[in-house]
Amino acid sequence: xxxxxxxxxxxxxxxxxxxxxxxxxxxxxxxxxxxxxFGHDHVIATRQTIDIMKIRYGDKCAxxxxxxxxGQKYSIKNYDFTLYPAGxxxxxxxxxxxxxxxxxxxxxxxxxxxxxxxxxxxxxxxxTLITEATFGLPIYQHPDPxxxxxxxxxxxxxxxxxxxxxxxxxxxxxxxVMNLLRQNNYNETIYIHGSLEKLCQYYSKxxxxxGKFEKVSSKDKNLYEGKIIIAPPSALKDRWSRRFPxxxxxxxxxxxxxxxxxxxxxxxxxxxxxxxxDWNELLDTIKKSKAKNILIxxxxxxxxxxxxxxxxxxSKPLSIKGRSDExxx
Amino acid sequence: MKKFSSLLHNLILTPSxxxxxxxxxxxxxSLDINSAYALAILSDQxxxxxxxxxKLREIVYEQVDQNLFDFSxxxxxxxxxxxxxxxxTKKEGKSLSLSTLIENIKKIKKSEIxxxxxxxxxxxxxxxxxxxxxxxxGGLRIGVSERLVKTALADQYNxxxxxxxxxxxxxxxxxxxLFEWLKNKxxxxxxxxxxLFHPMMLANPIDEEKDFKRLNANEFQAExxxxxxxxxxxxxxxxxxxxxxxxxxISSAFPEIIEFTKGDAVIDGELLVGKNFQPLGFxxxxxxxxxxxxxxxxxxxxxxxxxxxxxxxxKGKDLRKLYLLERRKYLEKFQKENKTNRIDLxxxxxxxxxxxxxxxxxxxxxxxxxxxxxxxxxxxxxxxxKKGYWYKWKKNPKLVDAILMYAQRGHGKRSSYYSDFTFGxxxxxxxxxxxxxxxxxxxxxxxxxxxxxxxxxxxxxGPVREVKKEIILEVAFDDVFPSNRHKSGVAMRFPRIHRIRxxxxxNEILSIEEFKKEFKIS
Numbered sequence: 097x098x099x100x101x102x103x104x105x106x107x108x109x110x111x112x113x114x115x116x117x118x119x120x121x122x123x124x125x126x127x128x129x130x131x132x133x134f135g136h137d138h139v140i141a142t143r144q145t146i147d148i149m150k151i152r153y154g155d156k157c158a159x160x161x162x163x164x165x166x167g168q169k170y171s172i173k174n175y176d177f178t179l180y181p182a183g184x185x186x187x188x189x190x191x192x193x194x195x196x197x198x199x200x201x202x203x204x205x206x207x208x209x210x211x212x213x214x215x216x217x218x219x220x221x222x223x224t225l226i227t228e229a230t231f232g233l234p235i236y237q238h239p240d241p242x243x244x245x246x247x248x249x250x251x252x253x254x255x256x257x258x259x260x261x262x263x264x265x266x267x268x269x270x271x272x273v274m275n276l277l278r279q280n281n282y283n284e285t286i287y288i289h290g291s292l293e294k295l296c297q298y299y300s301k302x303x304x305x306x307g308k309f310e311k312v313s314s315k316d317k318n319l320y321e322g323k324i325i326i327a328p329p330s331a332l333k334d335r336w337s338r339r340f341p342x343x344x345x346x347x348x349x350x351x352x353x354x355x356x357x358x359x360x361x362x363x364x365x366x367x368x369x370x371x372x373x374d375w376n377e378l379l380d381t382i383k384k385s386k387a388k389n390i391l392i393x394x395x396x397x398x399x400x401x402x403x404x405x406x407x408x409x410x411s412k413p414l415s416i417k418g419r420s421d422e423x424x425x
Numbered sequence: 426m427k428k429f430s431s432l433l434h435n436l437i438l439t440p441s442x443x444x445x446x447x448x449x450x451x452x453x454x455s456l457d458i459n460s461a462y463a464l465a466i467l468s469d470q471x472x473x474x475x476x477x478x479x480k481l482r483e484i485v486y487e488q489v490d491q492n493l494f495d496f497s498x499x500x501x502x503x504x505x506x507x508x509x510x511x512x513x514t515k516k517e518g519k520s521l522s523l524s525t526l527i528e529n530i531k532k533i534k535k536s537e538i539x540x541x542x543x544x545x546x547x548x549x550x551x552x553x554x555x556x557x558x559x560x561x562x563g564g565l566r567i568g569v570s571e572r573l574v575k576t577a578l579a580d581q582y583n584x585x586x587x588x589x590x591x592x593x594x595x596x597x598x599x600x601x602x603l604f605e606w607l608k609n610k611x612x613x614x615x616x617x618x619x620x621l622f623h624p625m626m627l628a629n630p631i632d633e634e635k636d637f638k639r640l641n642a643n644e645f646q647a648e649x650x651x652x653x654x655x656x657x658x659x660x661x662x663x664x665x666x667x668x669x670x671x672x673x674x675i676s677s678a679f680p681e682i683i684e685f686t687k688g689d690a691v692i693d694g695e696l697l698v699g700k701n702f703q704p705l706g707f708x709x710x711x712x713x714x715x716x717x718x719x720x721x722x723x724x725x726x727x728x729x730x731x732x733x734x735x736x737x738x739x740k741g742k743d744l745r746k747l748y749l750l751e752r753r754k755y756l757e758k759f760q761k762e763n764k765t766n767r768i769d770l771x772x773x774x775x776x777x778x779x780x781x782x783x784x785x786x787x788x789x790x791x792x793x794x795x796x797x798x799x800x801x802x803x804x805x806x807x808x809x810x811k812k813g814y815w816y817k818w819k820k821n822p823k824l825v826d827a828i829l830m831y832a833q834r835g836h837g838k839r840s841s842y843y844s845d846f847t848f849g850x851x852x853x854x855x856x857x858x859x860x861x862x863x864x865x866x867x868x869x870x871x872x873x874x875x876x877x878x879x880x881x882x883x884x885x886x887g888p889v890r891e892v893k894k895e896i897i898l899e900v901a902f903d904d905v906f907p908s909n910r911h912k913s914g915v916a917m918r919f920p921r922i923h924r925i926r927x928x929x930x931x932n933e934i935l936s937i938e939e940f941k942k943e944f945k946i947s
Contacts, residue, residue: 233496233497237510237515355434355506356502356503356506357841359438365438399492403493
């Protein structure tokens, strides 16, 4: 594992994982903007991740694309790369790198819990595990998303004269919230912020059940009384959200676990729905991977590093520049 | 408990005052024993002496790895929330009512607290656990004032909030008489007003630009604003008692006041340390604060007296509806009649224009007052912080530029931001910290500082981050004292971040010697 540096760069063959700046060869774990960027020469990723990059940045956002299926091996010199489902969002992948019998897994962002909007996480045994740690503190123990979505459905039933605006990241979370609503028999049209439209259409095309949706228009404000609107978190603070009738501001995110966080952001109805693993899932993955060497990226590394040491696992944080430790997608 | 915990949860997340009132009224629909507990909790009158923050930590350490807890607490910044989230047992037991739960806790034997309280925590949901711990540690900080609760009740049961306010300090848990009166089943509870703490009249800070244009100087009287603690003294032939501004009885801490005061009155004033009515600084007063009792030695070294500025009752007569000017006459009369008292009067400053008054306010030679109070001559004595009657006009703060050295995450509203800043000045070629501030900055400045700290950490000591020494803070503070507790030898009073000096070079920062010289500290 000396072959990869703290920036997830393999110098030997000039390959980067999720680089921030334009590079020659980039393997991309998933389509979120802090991982998938514009301007690489050669992008290697799942077909869905490539589709998503093209939707977001245009068809020419890289010179060359190589789509890989989950489980399909791709070799560069004596390095073998295989993508496995990460369960984070549609198209998200972990990367297994094999070299001289050493197995290294980069999880990317992942969650273990069930999710109908993407292929579910697959555990990959390895010698070295590079895991994310977005929610790497024992206070993060995500509740059943079904209970959380029920809170929203109940609030909509009680507050008929209000409209509920749910903050959710445009890619992945928004569609997951829509899918959860459908799973829980909410069958009305869901209204979406314009910036979500193309991605929602793509999810529909990929046969993900997000039901009937419609872009909000500025026509008749009262149309949205008693309705659910989904918008990116940035729009919640914007004037955009003020035009709706008596909005109740909701947010679907793992960050909503901490009440003070919700309050700081002016969220009235926090919904703890996360696309990242919680503390117990992180520990479980580390354990089951059988890896002896654990590297921990972006998030709350301290507690996880400490935990690994108590388990006699070699462990250290990897600080990757350009990823803020909070507020990522 | 479910109902009460969701009330608190909703209150904390609701920005709208009206919605908060609605939520409270929903909860107080029936006035029973649960509502009584809720009222006591919301007005911060219920506390468990035996379950303090340190005890809670002890209990949680039995369940959770101490280091993991500390990492989490540092991140969350709120003890109740951290414990409620990190608690390992998620099995929900049958839901008990608020009153049953509290009564069960009261019954726990001291020797069995850890085991029994753990058992209770394990039977609750996250939100109930959070609520229970908040109740135990007191001080809910959910953005609901006692006043708002009274307003909600008054509005719901067609009473005036002032009526509730007047009798409030004579009421006791379980508030039977209050509830019966609210439901119109009995008349208003009778309270012996002479024994009762009366909520104090408070001042608003003056807005120099707006207020001085609007206000007519002739209609106001001014006094120095003394830097002591606000007290209410109740004296009669039978007893003397002293209350703090929140209505806490602090008589036993100041026996010399109790012993040497005579007359029949309720007095409002400032408690100060000093001999012959010559006040000493706040640093000296501090020697007498937060103590239950005062030894003879302490009384001799740091004697206290009251500088009176108002009178609420005189010989059983309620003066609160009189004008300030008239009350002042009664106050002078009381003082003349009882010369042996440890009470003197706050002097009145003669002035005819606001500009003239500014000279008194900024009199930097006299460090013992914090500025001036401006009071409407025709003001009645009104409880609370009513607008338009009393104003405080503080001295311009002292300012110093210092270098940001360390930062720590904040608590409550600012949890998870790096918002507590330690700053220092030069001592030869090193920096020595002179103070710590956690307020004064704008939201934008906080975000900028937070970002700087995350990207420029050079060292970590537990929750504290040392940062690259390149940010200069202009720090405002009220005063500075010599101190042998700190390496720098100085202690600041109420330091806050005035602004960030992105422009200033490091070598223009004072040395500790220069700092001491400038602020006259030997």
